Amino acid sequence: MDNNKLSSDQNIFMENLYWWGIPTLFRCPHDEDLEQCDIGLVGVPHSTGNGTTERDQHLAPRSLRNVSGCYRRAHGKFGITPWELCRINDLGDVLMPHAMVNDITVKDIEAYYKRLDQAGVRPVSIGGDHSITGPILKAIAGPEAKLTGGQPAALIHFDAHTDTMHHLPHWLGAERSAAHWGSYVATEGNVDPRKSIQLGLRGHTRTLNWKKTSAELGYGVIDIDEFRELGVQKTVAAIRQRVGDTPAYITFDLDCLDPSVAPAVANLEPGVSGFSIDEAVGLLQGLRGLNIIGADVVCMVPSKDSPNQITALTSTAVMFEQISLIADTLASNT
Amino acid sequence: MDNNKLSSDQNIFMENLYWWGIPTLFRCPHDEDLEQCDIGLVGVPHSTGNGTTERDQHLAPRSLRNVSGCYRRAHGKFGITPWELCRINDLGDVLMPHAMVNDITVKDIEAYYKRLDQAGVRPVSIGGDHSITGPILKAIAGPEAKLTGGQPAALIHFDAHTDTMHHLPHWLGAERSAAHWGSYVATEGNVDPRKSIQLGLRGHTRTLNWKKTSAELGYGVIDIDEFRELGVQKTVAAIRQRVGDTPAYITFDLDCLDPSVAPAVANLEPGVSGFSIDEAVGLLQGLRGLNIIGADVVCMVPSKDSPNQITALTSTAVMFEQISLIADTLASNT
Amino acid sequence: MDNNKLSSDQNIFMENLYWWGIPTLFRCPHDEDLEQCDIGLVGVPHSTGNGTTERDQHLAPRSLRNVSGCYRRAHGKFGITPWELCRINDLGDVLMPHAMVNDITVKDIEAYYKRLDQAGVRPVSIGGDHSITGPILKAIAGPEAKLTGGQPAALIHFDAHTDTMHHLPHWLGAERSAAHWGSYVATEGNVDPRKSIQLGLRGHTRTLNWKKTSAELGYGVIDIDEFRELGVQKTVAAIRQRVGDTPAYITFDLDCLDPSVAPAVANLEPGVSGFSIDEAVGLLQGLRGLNIIGADVVCMVPSKDSPNQITALTSTAVMFEQISLIADTLASNT
Amino acid sequence: MDNNKLSSDQNIFMENLYWWGIPTLFRCPHDEDLEQCDIGLVGVPHSTGNGTTERDQHLAPRSLRNVSGCYRRAHGKFGITPWELCRINDLGDVLMPHAMVNDITVKDIEAYYKRLDQAGVRPVSIGGDHSITGPILKAIAGPEAKLTGGQPAALIHFDAHTDTMHHLPHWLGAERSAAHWGSYVATEGNVDPRKSIQLGLRGHTRTLNWKKTSAELGYGVIDIDEFRELGVQKTVAAIRQRVGDTPAYITFDLDCLDPSVAPAVANLEPGVSGFSIDEAVGLLQGLRGLNIIGADVVCMVPSKDSPNQITALTSTAVMFEQISLIADTLASNT
Amino acid sequence: MDNNKLSSDQNIFMENLYWWGIPTLFRCPHDEDLEQCDIGLVGVPHSTGNGTTERDQHLAPRSLRNVSGCYRRAHGKFGITPWELCRINDLGDVLMPHAMVNDITVKDIEAYYKRLDQAGVRPVSIGGDHSITGPILKAIAGPEAKLTGGQPAALIHFDAHTDTMHHLPHWLGAERSAAHWGSYVATEGNVDPRKSIQLGLRGHTRTLNWKKTSAELGYGVIDIDEFRELGVQKTVAAIRQRVGDTPAYITFDLDCLDPSVAPAVANLEPGVSGFSIDEAVGLLQGLRGLNIIGADVVCMVPSKDSPNQITALTSTAVMFEQISLIADTLASNT
């Protein structure tokens, strides 16, 4: 029996039980009809764009479908129930018949999201490694994109790393890799770095000048040390000032969080405390009212998440904030 | 993109990849329309009918949806591809808004399966603890059942235990429990014990005369010692002779298997070797041609199945044999 | 050789080694004689009162018996060694021959604790799901209770959730469930809500007005946001003012803690930071001098606690604070 | 409530539930009074006699106390219920205040068992590494031992290895180590090698002549290849012929089993199949009627046994056979 | 202190202890000088040639370096100590700076092994996924290869699958994939299918005629059913007859083993028993005297191998048989 068909009485008991029924993201209907959808939840089971040790990031959509069903319904801080504000469906996973080849798959991902852009569906995606954000932005931001009205997007980029390693010709063979996407979306006009900001950079680094390339591209950066001085509210203000009313996209690499909050993540940064969940959620909630056209959560590694599924739960919480921000935007626009 | 909508070319690559798409049992379509269904795959996420140590048997349908998607398509021994022979859909999970109370839930399960019986859909179910087999048989076998033509079914019962503990008033409070179902389906006319057989009983026991109640009810029994003497072929012959052409139901409690093959199972019996997978599959394949009206796999405990998911894979293999037997029956009947 | 019979010399080496000997809670003697006992440590291995995903909360007493043995002896902040102040015994587990049926078992639990109340033994219990707190309070607080002197108790309730869902007729079939106990102990006179307080409520919620029912009943509430503003000391002051000299009971649902501190807990709340261990312990220590008649720790899920047993260790630490508060009370009374 | 005090009605429900009550071996009473005991179950939490990679063999008694409680009561093959035939108590663990020093601890173990020998209590022990068998035999076998009537015992030794490495002066510093005990019990007169036999030796070896030392000492050997040729029955005959009516001791190193049956074991031998559980149990049951004065199970490594506890269950099954053999002996003697 | 520099006395204690020292394969010296090497142990940490669910097969060399150090030294059946017969070094891992792109990496692997071929070093490799066997054979077998004397090799191929899916243009984007290598080594002249044989094919299959392509190419096949009829000795005879004195290469895909023996393996086949370790080792030992020029073990998935490392141990045992076969060949040739 489909969750959507439960009587309201039955719903009380069955709707939040993650052990029951066909697993979809947040128990939303699995419906691929883009015409019936305002916010599209998408799985992007891709893992050949990163190539470091952890290679099962393609399993994260499956993990979130299993766990997010237990997440409850209302956003207390915003005072909204997003599922009542607009149509939110699980669109399934991006098809990737060349999954082993990053540079082909990146194009398949882009083609998939172009359909959403044309239909005006705002995507909230669960990766996959961080290379998926490049093709998403290629599809839904920039001169040809409907969702941004033909302009480059403002990128609000939570990450421990810059992902702007354009000085390397490729990353273990992948040219549009998880290490490169931050560069090419800027240089190819999908993102306006002057409106964009990287948040939470930290950690052990390959070279001393590792943050230089982001600066060269024009990105704003509030690294973790600056954040510790500013605190959540001033950081929010800095983001809002930079983004303004530009259509904005949020990408959330889970490694910006402290490993104690999100242990099952690729390329963990153990030597500096990352964001606590309160800090990360505080920053996200501070974005309320911005015109968020899409968002993603990336770099979860399910094989490192047992037996607690803490990282899947944390990812669910972050994704819920992203969904709520967009639902709130859509409801306000109406 | 729904698996059913893939081009045949795409299908080659995506159909067996368990990391991709919405998880359904064996990647079958999730479709609750009983009119469009010959074999209905059903999850029965029930765990309050057993009550011994392991209490997360309700998580097994979820586990099988995640893992069975990688199972391939053709039955080499039978020379068939069951999905091409008839319509096999994932019907979802039985709704159980009183999940915490076994004796109510058992009635909910029965009501659910009555609908299948009326529609002529043959169920292959994944439990849940073994108490689910009682209500399934109440619904699809016996005087009121359409699938058996109004007669009691022959029960082919794989198990380490008898499940005929009618001398106990209840099992930790549950009256129609995993320890009782084998008795009441016999005494209430849903199963004909004289046509039925229990296979693989073994193990450490509470009392010396633990097999007496099954005998009293009239069940045939081939315990593990007898099986070791007979071997697969003679055991198959004995089953077939006993069952004859009576409509038959197969229930497969995973504890009949050796723990090395199926470690994540409730009430493991460690001191005597259980069936190997070749033996269990050999017995199942020996049933080809019988009129199998339904089947189930029960007692998987997902929290004990990491990191290998061996038991989920084994359960998938057993369930595939059950599906193939029924598909073959249906194809032969046509 | 029993720990109690070790020479003091042997004691130095063997008393804190959790790998040695028969496991009892905190290595206390297992002695069921209520006449020889001031504080009774009790296991309540119950898990059919909750019914959401995690169903092995009945295994927590076993887990604590295994792990708490390594916990050391002295309470540095209080300057006491509780085991020297009064007689503290492990009373074993509550017998529950109808374990599968919550509403019968809840009565069995109540009957068990009535014996303790009559004997003047103050219980410190390890659950089990949170439905156990209802029958404990039925037995030891209110008009018939000896421990409270016939009056309702003040309830000091650490939790992420309200547990006052009396608007639901049952919770998955259980009427005196983990979701209902907070209501019926108030309406049936075992607890005085005006003297009682809920601490740490937070999280993702089913409905926007989820805290309304606690307010209706008259409970005080300091949710996590209010706590973050008040800090430990002002929160302690608020609790003490509310409780006054009413005999008080402390119930500690581990989900009030941050998942990084207590990951193996039912119904985790991942999107808002919970109490740190310093905050939780700070609040507990702030209760020194109140007349604490009993306490419990609930909702641990041992199958999610490997390989570190962090949650068992954290539970041990919380339980030690509870024991110390009561031992200190008893010593002061003398 | 103590298991022993349950009404027979309650017993039906609670006696086999391993989640309930104070954990003792096989739910036997914890009673250290040697006068009230025929068979003493003893934990020997020792791990500094082995010293190879796996060093938490001291945790095995704890593991068995937790798991063996679910094991049922009757021995179907023998037609006995051992607990009804004689007094079987859990004596607790051997005290070892110098646990870190093998050569002292070995003496502490010997002293402990001498008390059992004097009281005529037959021990069934759970180690600990295999160095514990030396001091047990020093205490209960040989010229000064009461249990053997002052003669050397026949040793029935299940193992993948010889444990007769007397050509080495010590094993990583331990002189009476897990690698030496098989030698010194022979040369010091506690065991008569001509009556004794090593069963199941196999595996990858340090030197080509690794079995030479056992032969030198006079032990009989049936290695795994010889066993594969003889089968269970002829091997049983060979053992019985060698042992005759000499008081016999059974030591069972779990590494004689196949790793698929007992994975959480020190020094696993992966390249040659070990005994299946049917083979091991078959050999043990074949010893019925011999005068078994004691037995042990050794070398379990609990930290490698999650999440299934398969090895703890297997160890329980082996220990149950040992207990049954001795109970049967005692009952026959009466 | 390097293992090679230990005194023989120290060696007794430290050589087999896997917790000690720098991890190399079988504790062999890490020495990349091909002139000083007869058998080169090589890690091939490659995982983008398979692309199904399990993608951390690149971690297996690391896993084997950690575990194989505990494996002992002598081959009892052959009566040899391989490390004394020839120079066996750990050559380290193949460098793969384009690791994310299978079709480039496959060329890097080939180039690496060409150096070994030129130096006359016989490789025993630990993969990685099965796509590594293609480039190894391109390098060391066929017209240009020194190790085979310019002729195609006989391939002795242990596997559950054919790996001859040349009817597919690519496997998830990889053209020289784990599904294709068996075809192109045959059609490109590196392997002579008429001298070659596939052993142990079994399992659930995509199509009914899945074994057709191997037959088309001319490979001999003894699938698991045929093996069950023939037994080890007749299968050995069949292999030897087919191979004759052609230089032979052994590739061992761990999925040919039963999952109970090797659970941490990609693409497990759960529904049919695979080889037991005795059967697999029996077949390998039966190859003694053939002219084995190289061998590999592939498809281990370390993230599924905890906490027991059973699969790493099993892989070690298989690799030891391969090393011993080659060492024996080399010693006989001298």
Place this chain on the structure above:
Amino acid sequence: MDNNKLSSDQNIFMENLYWWGIPTLFRCPHDEDLEQCDIGLVGVPHSTGNGTTERDQHLAPRSLRNVSGCYRRAHGKFGITPWELCRINDLGDVLMPHAMVNDITVKDIEAYYKRLDQAGVRPVSIGGDHSITGPILKAIAGPEAKLTGGQPAALIHFDAHTDTMHHLPHWLGAERSAAHWGSYVATEGNVDPRKSIQLGLRGHTRTLNWKKTSAELGYGVIDIDEFRELGVQKTVAAIRQRVGDTPAYITFDLDCLDPSVAPAVANLEPGVSGFSIDEAVGLLQGLRGLNIIGADVVCMVPSKDSPNQITALTSTAVMFEQISLIADTLASNT
């Protein structure tokens, strides 16, 4: 191919990939030539000096070799790349042929480090339990030591415990145990307690006056409560004032960290928050400019660190700070 021999281009891709190559600490060359070394990284796989529950602390060097390879290269705060400032090699593990006997092994460790002291190599070690710090200090500090110029060292001791239990004659048989080293290095002149300080003491304690022995010896103590009041900067000032320009040694027992940051640690202290990683790293970085002659990280328990290896990553981060401090000292001295 050795990491050191990679072209700089190859290095970009392979140097930080922990799945690649022979595992050494931080991917440093394994070179035992003390003449070619400024900072020697040493594994001390010792676990018989502690003896409480967790006994596989000897596996930590192996764990760090596996994981530290992914750690990046530059120290952003110091603006240095330590590997470029001096010669840092992995010296391998200390040989310990009497590993099972603490009091002999402690001497073997001392002898090993005396060679480093003579060669002027500053050691950064990974234990092993905390008993290793005693012999290291015996070798490199005090009247005979070259590294301290013949004077006692200042000890900067991070720990939850005092390790000064000289009132006990031994700790489970070990005299120079993990509980004693802090005493004897002071009384025997290797450390000057008046220049030394213990940081972070906290937790549940055996006796109320547990900190007395440290005071008696003259150590400075800033326990966790004092630290919470002082904060990082004032604590740093207090340390620097106490140490002055005395040659200093840093020992870092991981239990000083909060369990959420370092869960796989012996003797965890769950009831009081430990240092966060920012606090611990802040304290370490505050030591810049002191004359650090050596350092260690101890008490990691690898079997409790799966599946995330969080503790290994945290240990790596701490060790990197220690290496950087010494490299910076050496560079400044030049």
